[in-house]
Amino acid sequence: MKQTFHLPAETTLKPKDRVAYINARLIDPESGLDEKGVLVTEGEKILEFGAKVKAPTGAEIVDCKGHVLCPGLIDIQVHFREPGQEHKETLHTGSKSAVAGGITLVVCQPNTKPVLDSVQVLEFLKARAKETSYCHIRAYAAISQGMKGEQLSDMVQLKNTGIVVGFTDDGLPVMNSLLMRRAFEYARELDLPIAQHAEDLVLSNKGCINEGAVSTKLGVPGIPNVSESVCVARDLQLLEAFGGQYHVLHVSTKEVVELIRAARKKGLNVTGEASPHHFTLTDKAVLEHGTNAKMNPPLRSEADRLALIEGLQDGTITAIATDHAPHDPESKNQPLASATFGIVGVEFMLPLSLALFHQKKLSLRDVLAKMTYQAADIIKEKTGRLKKGARADLTLIDLNSSWTIKNSNLHSKSKNSPFDGTSTKGRAIRTVVSGKTVYTYT
Ligand SMILES: [Zn+2]
Structure with a gap:
């Protein structure tokens, strides 16, 4: 098997160049389209698609061999560590890993060094993305x-950089309730979400894994479920009182699934995302994988894992996102209590999510919806749909390709993951960003 990569900045696609993706199983999760047909791109845009569409003469032909061609996958939670921790990851290596996982757009988190809190550093990120990234960066x-957690950033100025799709202090929660109120009020005027890393740091009390049988067995301090849910409960009260849009990052507990479900029933503008590791593993994985299974929020109990899947099924949880958090060996080769939180994830978001489809827990349409238009809707991006005239971000998926995750083969600069040796089914075999093929697996 061979993998090839091409940086968009280095390809020479002309505005009138046409590519015809023939023999495709076209799936658009938003409209429900699922049919055999052809999709044609012209330059960076989708020209047309459908069962009756023919490949235009002169077009470059890509034979999809019956595989799924869908809107490019979106991951609304990654840490690409640039600027400041380039020894762990860069936009270049992070996005390379992302496109190998079929992802065409990511949202970077602000806990870089320096923090993404100024126009200057966001302009730097934008320029670096243009030069070095394989996929779209937000x-x-x-x-x-x-x-x-003291003074609000200048949200208006930051939004005007054009790369900002929301606000969060992820890596850390906003503990200060007054600051959170102001954040809701300002972001409401800007029509952007406030995303929360939901945690009460006082309750977490320097815990390092889930509080439960495993933490007791290992004799390490645990992080209780309520550390997450008291934070979300407070935020929902603020949301109800002051308005705005609230997004809960990496939901890990059954209590928070229930809080979001009830709030959405009430009509509050709240969404939640689940990370593949939280709906795939429990804290038992720590026994086998040690610090490579340590992240924040931590892997929880089986009851929490099942509640997340239920939340995905009934639409309480509308997006899947990885919280891709690369770390160097020095940060991880430590006792459980002192090792850094976080695991990599962009390269296997798709197969771990497709497992829900293969296990008949979710339809294929629903699985893909959570990584395309529904994720895009949270951050107010128009992408994630097959539409005439839309930007041609596409992912070609072989649903049945079986492969084993090997940490050493990952394209990320860091290899910290508890999925080493895990057998999976399904993978991206071609990733197209703005009409340009950036990745193939043949
Ligand atoms: Zn977080």
């Missing part, structure tokens, strides 16, 4: 200056 800017 960012959540910091809610508070320096992510210190």
Whole structure:
């Protein structure tokens, strides 16, 4: 098997160049389209698609051999570590790993060094993305200056950089309720979401894994479920009182699934995302994988894992996102209590999510919806759909390709993951960003 990569900045696609993707199983999760047909791109846009569409003469032909061609996958939670921790990841290596996983757009989190809290650093990120990234890069800017939880950042100016799709202090929660109120009020005027890393740091009390049988067995401090849910409960009260849009990052507990479900029933503008590791593994994985199974929020109990899947099934959880958090060996080769939180994830978001389809827990349409238009809707991006005239971000998926995740083969600069040796089914075999093929697996 051979993998090839091409940076969009280095390809020479002309505005009138046409590519015809023939013999495709076209799936558009938003409209429900699922039919055999042809999709034609012209330059960076989708020209037309459908069962009756023919490949135009002179077009470059890509034979999809019956595989699924769908809108490019979106991951609304990644840490690509640039600027400041380039020894762990860069936009270049992170996005390379992302496109190998079929992802065409990511949202970077602001806990870089320096923090994404100024126009200057966001302009830097934008310029670096243009030169070095394989996929589209967006960012959540910091809610508070320096992510210190004291003073609001200048949200208006930050939004005007054009790369900001929301605000969060992810890596850390916003503990200060007044600051959170102000954040809701400002972001409401800007029509952007406030995304929360939901955690009460006082309750977490320096815990390092889930509080439960495993933490007791290992004799390490645990993080209780309520550490997440008291934070979300407070935020929902603020949301109800002051309005705005609230997004809960990496939901890990059954209590938070229930809180979001009830709030959505009430009509509050709240969404939640689930990370593949949280709906795939429990804290038992820590026994086998040690610090490579340590992340925040932590892997929880089987009851929590099942509640997340139920939330995905009934539409309480509308997006899947990885929280891709690369770390160097020095940060991880430590006792459980002192090792850094986080695991990589972009390269296997798709197969771990497709497992829900293969296990008949979710339809294929629903699985893909959570990584395309429904994720895009949270961050107010128009992408994630097959539409005439839309930007040609596409993912070609072989649903049945079986492969085993090997940490050493990952394209990320860091290899910290508990999925080493895991057998999976389904993968991206071609990733197209703005009409340009950036990745193939043949
Ligand atoms: Zn987080």
